[in-house]
Amino acid sequence: APIRWRMQTYAGAALGEHVCKPAIELFNKIAAGQMEIELYYADQLVPTSELFRAMQSGTIDAVQSDDDSMQSPTEVTVFGGYFPFASRYSLDVPVLFNQYGLKQIWEEEYAKAGVRHISAGAWDPCHFATKDPINSLKDLEGKRVFTFPTAGRFLAQFGVVPVQLPWEDIQVALQTGELDGIAWSGITEDYTVGWADVTKYFLTNNISGAWIGHFFANQDRWNEVPEHLQALMEVCFEQSHYYRQWWYWGGEADLRVNGPKLELTSIPDEEWATVEAAARTFWDEIAAESETKAKVVEIFKKYNDVMAKSGRPYRYG
Amino acid sequence: MPYEYIAIVMFMGMMAMLLSGQRVFAGIGFVAVVAAIALWGDRGGYDIAFTSAIKLMNWYPMLTLPMFVWMGYVMSETRLADDLYRMFHVWFGPIPGGLAIGTILLMVLVSAMNGLSVAGLAIGATIALPELLKRGYDKRMVTGIIQGGSSLGILVPPSIVLVLYAMIARQPVGQLWLAGVFPGLLMAGFFLLYVVIRCGLNPKMGPPLSREELATITWSERIRLLRAGVLPVVIFASMMGPFVLGYVSLVESSVIGATIATFVAIAKRRLTKQVWETCVVNTLGVSCMFMWILLAALAFGAVFDGLGAVRAIESFFLEDLGLGPWTILILMQVSFLVMGMFLDDTAMLVIVAPLYIPLVAKLDLGMPPGDVLIWYGVLYTITCQVAYITPPFGYNLFLMRAMAPDQVSLGDIYRSIVPITGIMLLTLAVIILFPEIALWLPHQVYGQ
Amino acid sequence: MPRFLVMFVRITEAVNYRVGRIAMYLIFVLAAVLMWSVISKAFFRPALWTQEMAQFTMVGYFVLGGAYSLILGANVRMDLLYGRWSPKTQAAVDIVTIFALIFFLATILWGGIESTAYAFEVGERSRTVWRPYMAPIKIVICTGVFLMLLQSVCFLIRDIATLRGERI
Numbered sequence: 001a002p003i004r005w006r007m008q009t010y011a012g013a014a015l016g017e018h019v020c021k022p023a024i025e026l027f028n029k030i031a032a033g034q035m036e037i038e039l040y041y042a043d044q045l046v047p048t049s050e051l052f053r054a055m056q057s058g059t060i061d062a063v064q065s066d067d068d069s070m071q072s073p074t075e076v077t078v079f080g081g082y083f084p085f086a087s088r089y090s091l092d093v094p095v096l097f098n099q100y101g102l103k104q105i106w107e108e109e110y111a112k113a114g115v116r117h118i119s120a121g122a123w124d125p126c127h128f129a130t131k132d133p134i135n136s137l138k139d140l141e142g143k144r145v146f147t148f149p150t151a152g153r154f155l156a157q158f159g160v161v162p163v164q165l166p167w168e169d170i171q172v173a174l175q176t177g178e179l180d181g182i183a184w185s186g187i188t189e190d191y192t193v194g195w196a197d198v199t200k201y202f203l204t205n206n207i208s209g210a211w212i213g214h215f216f217a218n219q220d221r222w223n224e225v226p227e228h229l230q231a232l233m234e235v236c237f238e239q240s241h242y243y244r245q246w247w248y249w250g251g252e253a254d255l256r257v258n259g260p261k262l263e264l265t266s267i268p269d270e271e272w273a274t275v276e277a278a279a280r281t282f283w284d285e286i287a288a289e290s291e292t293k294a295k296v297v298e299i300f301k302k303y304n305d306v307m308a309k310s311g312r313p314y315r316y317g
Numbered sequence: 318m319p320y321e322y323i324a325i326v327m328f329m330g331m332m333a334m335l336l337s338g339q340r341v342f343a344g345i346g347f348v349a350v351v352a353a354i355a356l357w358g359d360r361g362g363y364d365i366a367f368t369s370a371i372k373l374m375n376w377y378p379m380l381t382l383p384m385f386v387w388m389g390y391v392m393s394e395t396r397l398a399d400d401l402y403r404m405f406h407v408w409f410g411p412i413p414g415g416l417a418i419g420t421i422l423l424m425v426l427v428s429a430m431n432g433l434s435v436a437g438l439a440i441g442a443t444i445a446l447p448e449l450l451k452r453g454y455d456k457r458m459v460t461g462i463i464q465g466g467s468s469l470g471i472l473v474p475p476s477i478v479l480v481l482y483a484m485i486a487r488q489p490v491g492q493l494w495l496a497g498v499f500p501g502l503l504m505a506g507f508f509l510l511y512v513v514i515r516c517g518l519n520p521k522m523g524p525p526l527s528r529e530e531l532a533t534i535t536w537s538e539r540i541r542l543l544r545a546g547v548l549p550v551v552i553f554a555s556m557m558g559p560f561v562l563g564y565v566s567l568v569e570s571s572v573i574g575a576t577i578a579t580f581v582a583i584a585k586r587r588l589t590k591q592v593w594e595t596c597v598v599n600t601l602g603v604s605c606m607f608m609w610i611l612l613a614a615l616a617f618g619a620v621f622d623g624l625g626a627v628r629a630i631e632s633f634f635l636e637d638l639g640l641g642p643w644t645i646l647i648l649m650q651v652s653f654l655v656m657g658m659f660l661d662d663t664a665m666l667v668i669v670a671p672l673y674i675p676l677v678a679k680l681d682l683g684m685p686p687g688d689v690l691i692w693y694g695v696l697y698t699i700t701c702q703v704a705y706i707t708p709p710f711g712y713n714l715f716l717m718r719a720m721a722p723d724q725v726s727l728g729d730i731y732r733s734i735v736p737i738t739g740i741m742l743l744t745l746a747v748i749i750l751f752p753e754i755a756l757w758l759p760h761q762v763y764g765q
Numbered sequence: 766m767p768r769f770l771v772m773f774v775r776i777t778e779a780v781n782y783r784v785g786r787i788a789m790y791l792i793f794v795l796a797a798v799l800m801w802s803v804i805s806k807a808f809f810r811p812a813l814w815t816q817e818m819a820q821f822t823m824v825g826y827f828v829l830g831g832a833y834s835l836i837l838g839a840n841v842r843m844d845l846l847y848g849r850w851s852p853k854t855q856a857a858v859d860i861v862t863i864f865a866l867i868f869f870l871a872t873i874l875w876g877g878i879e880s881t882a883y884a885f886e887v888g889e890r891s892r893t894v895w896r897p898y899m900a901p902i903k904i905v906i907c908t909g910v911f912l913m914l915l916q917s918v919c920f921l922i923r924d925i926a927t928l929r930g931e932r933i
């Protein structure tokens with residue numbers, strides 16, 4: 001009998017269609033009956049907040065998520081998802097993991113919890129999509145916004161009221177008035193999952209250039225899989241990261257220019273600089289919380305410093 | 318054992334548990350955890366069971382449930398609808414079948430103020446029915462329309478059944494509620510037509526008020542009674558208005574509605590100690606019943622999903638049998654109606670949701686995908702209405718049996734629902750043929 | 766019936782009745798929290814904690830009120846066959862099928878205890894900015910489910926008594 005795995009992603013079905021399903025179908029096809037991964041979307045088997053525990057206990061074999069959304073009980077949780085201004089482009093993420101040492105830190109942290117960190121990949125930048133236009137920081141005050149936990153913690157100082165809801169309920173919540181907007185994704189995702197139908201404005205300033213997310217597996221289940229299938233899984237997941245690189249990159253530019261549903265607004269650069277400055281303070285607060293966190297923040301600083309000094313096209317101004 | 322067989326065993330097990338008469342949520346939950354343990358080991362069992370409680374907690378529209386239940390009890394227990402009934406009585410009394418027409422209109426207004434059918438049935442059976450019988454109305458006709466009319470409570474917004482459907486189908490509650498408006502009015506219109514035709518053919522079935530009696534009602538009295546009609550408009554408008562305009566959220570609107578109903582009852586000095594006790598206790602009872610069934614249903618759904626059985630069933634119907642989408646849809650509704658005779662709506666939703674909703678979403682019915690599940694929510698709700706009144710198992714049937722005056726026998730109740738069921742099925746057919754009736758309003762409000 | 770079983774039923778039901786009567790009023794706490802949400806949004810800045818507090822309150826409402834709702838007989842049964850049986854037959858069938866209820870509740874409780882232990886172990890907090898600790902609400906769920914479990918055992922004892930022609 002083939003090995004059967006259950007994988008749950010934190011993404012809902014509409015998004016999973018792009019960010020997860022193609023890779024899983026590819027894997028199942030090449031594995032040719034030796035192994036089959038069944039894919040489940042956000043909250044389908046267990047709620048996203050219980051995802052980590054369910055993987056740890058083996059109810060779910062593998063997970064695609066950022067650390068923040070699934071509330072992983074590790075030291076690196078705050079950096080998954082969108083850590084404010086840690087990255088500018090989606091290629092920053094694989095570089096940080098593979099060349100600047102984040103991969104090793106993540107592997108060690110998750111090994112402590114009995115979980116295998118398979119690989120990290122980047123998604124889209126984090127922009128606001130709202131029902132009312134945002135032209136200054138003042139416009140953000142009092143807005144009930146669905147966002148990542150850490151981003152929410154950071155944005156609260158600007159008067160944003162972060163709200164947590166199951167992912168599949170966001171579109172409905174925008175309609176029922178539970179939410180005024182989202183700070184969760186780039187414009188590609190807004191269009192793909194239907195949020196562009198229930199919001200009107202897209203803010204071009206972002207609080208992070210790329211999401212950090214991962215594939216994980218229960219360590220025992222991983223060990224039971226023969227080596228060649230482990231390798232195949234790694235390759236297919238890498239392929240999934242690559243798909244997202246071009247799918248988001250192309251979509252972000254195209255939809256800003258040609259998308260019919262969202263009107264673009266911007267907060268002036270000088271004003272937005274106060275948010276960037278606040279992020280630096282936020283980094284230092286996080287670094288003070290533990291040694292591991294300090295190590296990660298140090299790597300972010302080092303990397304961004306290199307990028308800034310290297311000039312165009314890596315950083316402008 | 319192949320997963321398809323496990324799925325079948327799960328269904329059979331659940332049916333057996335339900336037939337044994339054990340509490341519905343226990344039967345569903347038990348089968349769910351046993352299947353989870355068989356599939357994923359003991360940890361799987363308790364993970365699925367407990368996380369279902371967390372899922373239920375996270376789903377915010379659930380917060381509206383106790384509010385709407387409370388509102389329904391306040392409305393029926395404090396007899397807030399008495400004046401409303403008097404109003405219809407006086408204004409429609411002079412025409413043949415007029416009191417029955419007034420009763421249907423009363424049921425529509427009560428439906429717009431609460432989310433279940435219980436409040437409407439209580440008001441209809443205790444206020445309207447004795448009066449109608451005293452006036453010599455045909456007992457089977459009026460027993461029938463009260464049952465049918467009260468079931469509009471789940472189709473006309475607000476509707477708890479549509480909240481439950483929204484949760485399981487992951488569809489927007491606001492759109493579903495709006496989709497229920499015109500089908501609800503259409504069905505009420507058919508009820509009216511039915512009364513008019515029958516009383517027109519045979520005036521003895523609904524004698525008008527006598528001249529002498531009419532003479533005793535002064536015009537100032539008639540005008541004064543019109544004010545009673547303001548109450549439901551105020552409650553409905555203050556609840557739905559700020560919500561549709563975007564000032565408050567869905568959940569908040571339910572609290573506003575419940576608060577206003579409570580204050581009106583206090584202002585009218587109807588909220589006595591005893592009424593208060595009944596409302597508080599029954600709201601807890603009904604809310605617990607729904608919540609626990611849903612919790613069990615979520616566990617059942619997760620295991621069923623985890624089996625991959627949904628995919629197997631989809632390919633069975635669509636590819637292996639090669640049935641057309643409309644054939645499948647009609648087969649589903651027929652099987653649904655048959656099940657509805659034996660099961661209550663929540664149990665039905667639990668059983669069919671994991672099967673039917675994904676299947677409906679896959680059917681190519683020539684409608685945009687976003688519309689299909691909204692429209693289907695309305696079809697589901699009408700089927701629930703039929704289930705409510707069809708023997709051997711129907712909520713409204715039981716309640717009617719308990720509340721109706723003695724001269725209405727069980728046989729009368731059973732026979733009374735035949736034409737009403739016919740009208741409901743007619744409405745169902747019309748909505749299937751013309752989905753725009755359901756979809757027009759949500760499109761207007763949410764724009765698509 | 767043995768005295769200690771009778772005592773067990775009496776004490777359990779007395780406790781469940783009182784807990785349920787208190788939990789019953791949580792609906793007004795729920796309404797107050799949501800009302801504050803409306804008011805704070807209209808006049809000040811929307812409160813950070815109302816949505817979650819409302820959800821916790823709702824869970825407390827139906828979980829702590831659960832055992833009392835069982836006593837009230839509020840949980841529907843399909844009475845197609847059941848309704849036609851004599852009280853003795855009903856009791857006899859219930860003695861068997863009550864194990865479904867007990868098993869389901871025990872499974873939730875087991876998962877709840879595990880999850881509560883985990884919440885303590887990692888100091889689990891909710892993902893919101895308000896960041897409440899998750900252990901308290903998990904303890905509430907465990908307590909409520911435990912009380913429901915005890916109530917189910919009471920039903921079992923009562924049904925056995927009915928079969929023996931006794932009344933508790």
Ligand code: NA
Binds near residue numbers: 432469470472475476
């Ligand atoms: Na209604």
Ligand code: NA
Binds near residue numbers: 708710
């Ligand atoms: Na029925």
